[in-house]
Amino acid sequence: GATPPVTTIPGTAVKTAERLRDKALHDDTGYRIVTSLTTEVGPRLAGSDADQRGRDWAIAKFKALGFDKVYTEPVTYPLWVRRSEHGAIVAPFPQALVLSALGYSAGTPKGGLTAQVVRFDSLDALKAAAPAAVKGKIVYIGYRMQRAKDGHDYGMGSAVRVTGPAIAASKGAAGYLLRSAGTDAHQRIAHTGVTDFEDPARAIPAAALSNPDADQLERILAMGKPVTVKLDLDCGVVGEYTGANVIGEITGRKYPDQVVAIGGHLDSWDPGTGAIDDGAGVAIAMAAGKLIGDLPRRPDRTIRVIAFANEEMGLWGGRAYAAKHADEVTKFQLGTESDFGAGPVWRMSASVKPGARDAIGQIAGVLAPLGVTYDVSKPGGGGSDLSQMHGKGMAALSLTQDGTHYFDWHHTSNDTLDKIDPKELAQNVAVYAAFSYMAAQADGDFGSATGAFAGDGAGE
Amino acid sequence: GATPPVTTIPGTAVKTAERLRDKALHDDTGYRIVTSLTTEVGPRLAGSDADQRGRDWAIAKFKALGFDKVYTEPVTYPLWVRRSEHGAIVAPFPQALVLSALGYSAGTPKGGLTAQVVRFDSLDALKAAAPAAVKGKIVYIGYRMQRAKDGHDYGMGSAVRVTGPAIAASKGAAGYLLRSAGTDAHQRIAHTGVTDFEDPARAIPAAALSNPDADQLERILAMGKPVTVKLDLDCGVVGEYTGANVIGEITGRKYPDQVVAIGGHLDSWDPGTGAIDDGAGVAIAMAAGKLIGDLPRRPDRTIRVIAFANEEMGLWGGRAYAAKHADEVTKFQLGTESDFGAGPVWRMSASVKPGARDAIGQIAGVLAPLGVTYDVSKPGGGGSDLSQMHGKGMAALSLTQDGTHYFDWHHTSNDTLDKIDPKELAQNVAVYAAFSYMAAQADGDFGSATGAFAGDGAGE
Ligand SMILES: [Zn+2]
Numbered sequence: 038g039a040t041p042p043v044t045t046i047p048g049t050a051v052k053t054a055e056r057l058r059d060k061a062l063h064d065d066t067g068y069r070i071v072t073s074l075t076t077e078v079g080p081r082l083a084g085s086d087a088d089q090r091g092r093d094w095a096i097a098k099f100k101a102l103g104f105d106k107v108y109t110e111p112v113t114y115p116l117w118v119r120r121s122e123h124g125a126i127v128a129p130f131p132q133a134l135v136l137s138a139l140g141y142s143a144g145t146p147k148g149g150l151t152a153q154v155v156r157f158d159s160l161d162a163l164k165a166a167a168p169a170a171v172k173g174k175i176v177y178i179g180y181r182m183q184r185a186k187d188g189h190d191y192g193m194g195s196a197v198r199v200t201g202p203a204i205a206a207s208k209g210a211a212g213y214l215l216r217s218a219g220t221d222a223h224q225r226i227a228h229t230g231v232t233d234f235e236d237p238a239r240a241i242p243a244a245a246l247s248n249p250d251a252d253q254l255e256r257i258l259a260m261g262k263p264v265t266v267k268l269d270l271d272c273g274v275v276g277e278y279t280g281a282n283v284i285g286e287i288t289g290r291k292y293p294d295q296v297v298a299i300g301g302h303l304d305s306w307d308p309g310t311g312a313i314d315d316g317a318g319v320a321i322a323m324a325a326g327k328l329i330g331d332l333p334r335r336p337d338r339t340i341r342v343i344a345f346a347n348e349e350m351g352l353w354g355g356r357a358y359a360a361k362h363a364d365e366v367t368k369f370q371l372g373t374e375s376d377f378g379a380g381p382v383w384r385m386s387a388s389v390k391p392g393a394r395d396a397i398g399q400i401a402g403v404l405a406p407l408g409v410t411y412d413v414s415k416p417g418g419g420g421s422d423l424s425q426m427h428g429k430g431m432a433a434l435s436l437t438q439d440g441t442h443y444f445d446w447h448h449t450s451n452d453t454l455d456k457i458d459p460k461e462l463a464q465n466v467a468v469y470a471a472f473s474y475m476a477a478q479a480d481g482d483f484g485s486a487t488g489a490f491a492g493d494g495a496g497e
Numbered sequence: 498g499a500t501p502p503v504t505t506i507p508g509t510a511v512k513t514a515e516r517l518r519d520k521a522l523h524d525d526t527g528y529r530i531v532t533s534l535t536t537e538v539g540p541r542l543a544g545s546d547a548d549q550r551g552r553d554w555a556i557a558k559f560k561a562l563g564f565d566k567v568y569t570e571p572v573t574y575p576l577w578v579r580r581s582e583h584g585a586i587v588a589p590f591p592q593a594l595v596l597s598a599l600g601y602s603a604g605t606p607k608g609g610l611t612a613q614v615v616r617f618d619s620l621d622a623l624k625a626a627a628p629a630a631v632k633g634k635i636v637y638i639g640y641r642m643q644r645a646k647d648g649h650d651y652g653m654g655s656a657v658r659v660t661g662p663a664i665a666a667s668k669g670a671a672g673y674l675l676r677s678a679g680t681d682a683h684q685r686i687a688h689t690g691v692t693d694f695e696d697p698a699r700a701i702p703a704a705a706l707s708n709p710d711a712d713q714l715e716r717i718l719a720m721g722k723p724v725t726v727k728l729d730l731d732c733g734v735v736g737e738y739t740g741a742n743v744i745g746e747i748t749g750r751k752y753p754d755q756v757v758a759i760g761g762h763l764d765s766w767d768p769g770t771g772a773i774d775d776g777a778g779v780a781i782a783m784a785a786g787k788l789i790g791d792l793p794r795r796p797d798r799t800i801r802v803i804a805f806a807n808e809e810m811g812l813w814g815g816r817a818y819a820a821k822h823a824d825e826v827t828k829f830q831l832g833t834e835s836d837f838g839a840g841p842v843w844r845m846s847a848s849v850k851p852g853a854r855d856a857i858g859q860i861a862g863v864l865a866p867l868g869v870t871y872d873v874s875k876p877g878g879g880g881s882d883l884s885q886m887h888g889k890g891m892a893a894l895s896l897t898q899d900g901t902h903y904f905d906w907h908h909t910s911n912d913t914l915d916k917i918d919p920k921e922l923a924q925n926v927a928v929y930a931a932f933s934y935m936a937a938q939a940d941g942d943f944g945s946a947t948g949a950f951a952g953d954g955a956g957e
Pocket residue numbers: 302314315348376377421
């Protein structure tokens with residue numbers, strides 16, 4: 038039919054959404070899903086044997102949860118493997134270092150790489166450094182992240198990890214070390230994560246030290262004598278791999294080809310079991326879809342739950358998805374992904390057409406009792422992988438979780454099930470179920486159109 | 498001279514002890530010592546290259562701190578080495594396990610040991626088990642320690658670790674796993690520690706799982722299907738090693754051959770840098786001796802600071818020390834060792850002759866402003882290594898530290914400098930400096946005599 042200028046959500050849909058919300062709060066479907074994934078599959082490094090087991094698990098789980106349609110879409114990416122990793126201070130005070138190789142890190146030569154450490158106070162200082170100061174050395178940067186609800190220190194923390202190695206490499210560095218981009222100042226556990234060594238030919242060995250190991254290295258560097266470190270990293274890109282996004286749908290009754298897109302990413306870093314990153318996101322979206330599927334009748338539009346492939350090494354699943362579906366962006370009613378742990382959602386914001394602001398307000402009204410505040414001044418970015426569909430023009434929300442402790446465990450062996458509070462997870466499911474259902478039942482759209490939100494600042 | 502029936506501490510000595518106490522509270526000698534040891538030597542597994550570096554460090558540090566006499570006494574023990582350790586669940590859900598081989602653990606055969614896991618609810622249940630239920634399997638016990646100021650759960654926690662492996666071995670078990678004896682319920686870090694596999698011929702592979710890994714294993718076991726685990730431990734006893742206790746003395750002016758004995762142990766487990774266990778103890782005793790040495794004149798009796806060898810694998814330094822010095826036990830005025838972390842001392846108790854209770858009361862009076870309560874109902878055990886001299890008849894104190902968080906980090910990679918609060922460490926130095934000085938200046942003795950305190954219950 039003709040699209041009305043102002044989108045609204047019928048009162049009956051609001052009531053159903055409120056019941057869905059209240060039911061989800063006392064439902065353990067999400068927690069059972071993330072327990073199953075992290076226990077029965079465990080770590081799911083993209084391209085590993087466990088990656089395949091993760092897809093098998095997701096297909097089986099969607100089916101067991103009663104989704105109407107379950108399918109996969111291939112995603113191809115470079116295959117990076119981690120076999121082993123060791124580090125040590127060689128001189129002046131020999132001792133082991135706890136570290137983790139970064140995604141796309143090169144391996145070290147057989148027998149390891151031994152070189153002097155040169156410290157820079159910041160990424161800017163490294164950028165400004167003369168190549169002669171860096172050449173042949175192991176660059177170290179010690180940026181310290183502090184805890185914050187919105188995790189804002191990860192902006193710099195991730196920049197030091199993602200972009201630092203290539204900058205060091207471009208100046209001739211032999212290797213790269215950083216203080217982990219993590220807020221667990223006292224845990225001897227390293228935080229891995231990706232670098233922008235897209236071209237393996239440019240990659241050098243790069244690793245993150247645990248916070249206490251960074252303290253130790255800095256203490257020794259501060260003594261002023263040359264410090265030599267040995268890195269022994271057996272890792273690297275070994276070819277190409279084709280995995281898949283796994284998708285489950287609760288098929289819309291009226292407009293089956295119009296979709297509300299939610300999801301999480303199925304892959305995880307290998308040291309942990311990927312509970313908060315991003316088993317939680319997968320579980321939240323799957324459980325929301327399942328609860329909607331349990332209603333007496335199917336929603337007007339399709340609820341599409343996407344378990345993305347290889348988010349961790351550069352949004353591969355999200356980019357493949359957006360490339361494949363860009364030309365049908367108008368069929369994406371509204372979307373967002375959960376990928377910031379399992380803490381409660383406390384804020385929502387949206388990038389939608391002006392005529393859909395009232396409907397967003399209606400959604401906000403249903404979410405408010407969950408502790409969610411609607412910030413009209415911010416855009417909605419769609420989360421990690423779905424940011425790519427938003428970039429194509431999909432109307433999107435941001436549902437911001439409390440990330441105070443997210444970076445204590447993020448990308449470490451400590452990302453395990455015990456970090457998830459079942460009640461907080463259920464709050465997330467309530468948020469996703471309620472908003473998804475309301476978007477599916479809306480009388481009108483949210484403004485998805487090719488390039489519609491290019492200027493909203495969500496990508497910044 | 499003739500020993501008076503009632504021992505007292507002269508008023509001038511009490512005043513000097515009060516000044517020592519107050520000075521120590523604002524002195525950072527102890528923190529500088531433990532920083533130096535944990536940074537410049539780092540981990541100090543008994544018999545390792547770092548063990549020798551630790552002795553060199555201790556000798557140099559005693560000299561730098563102005564001790565009058567610095568010497569070593571040899572200690573010989575089995576040399577156990579840890580080369581590498583890996584574990585994994587093989588079936589039904591393959592994934593890596595974070596674990597640490599236990600002291601004196603046997604290594605696994607080349608290619609690893611793969612066997613089914615059999616769980617017992619307690620050490621008693623394992624003791625009661627029929628060998629047929631255990632034979633060829635990997636025994637698992639999942640005792641959970643809770644935090645406590647006095648760390649009392651370590652009684653059972655250490656029993657499961659120390660005695661469990663040999664019980665399992667005696668019933669034909671192929672291997673042994675326990676939930677770490679640690680109170681860090683959410684840290685993916687394993688707690689190592691010794692077993693009673695004194696005879697390597699009886700040893701089987703034995704390791705501790707981190708708490709979250711134990712959770713995971715238990716979750717999978719609870720599903721009721723057979724669970725297979727692979728252990729790959731490259732470790733074992735490879736011979737004998739002779740290290741040494743390192744001893745520094747502030748020589749007594751009046752009675753140089755009468756000693757107040759304090760100390761800590763110089764060795765540490767290898768995953769951490771041995772900050773709380775027991776760099777702190779070494780630092781507390783060294784700093785106390787140093788502050789006494791800084792007084793305008795030497796104390797009446799000698800302050801002997803002992804940095805013991807290989808406490809961790811069975812009190813080897815303490816036992817060697819007691820064997821060598823048993824026949825001169827009457828020359829040990831009073832003694833105790835610090836080996837429970839770096840938390841503040843909150844309680845003191847003593848095993849002394851009745852006529853020395855008043856003097857202990859005087860010491861308690863000086864320590865009271867530090868927050869130390871004198872419990873007259875408890876014995877004084879002398880701490881870990883010096884418990885052996887106490888067993889020979891040395892009058893001894895117990896200076897009980899707040900161990901609420903001690904078992905969060907004990908015997909793990911997390912035992913690092915950042916876990917020590919400099920102010921709390923200084924409180925310990927104040928306690929040791931004040932009591933040691935008062936004992937050295939006492940008019941009379943504390944009742945040390947061969948076998949004097951055999952029935953005091955300190956060893957229980
Ligand atoms: Zn993620």
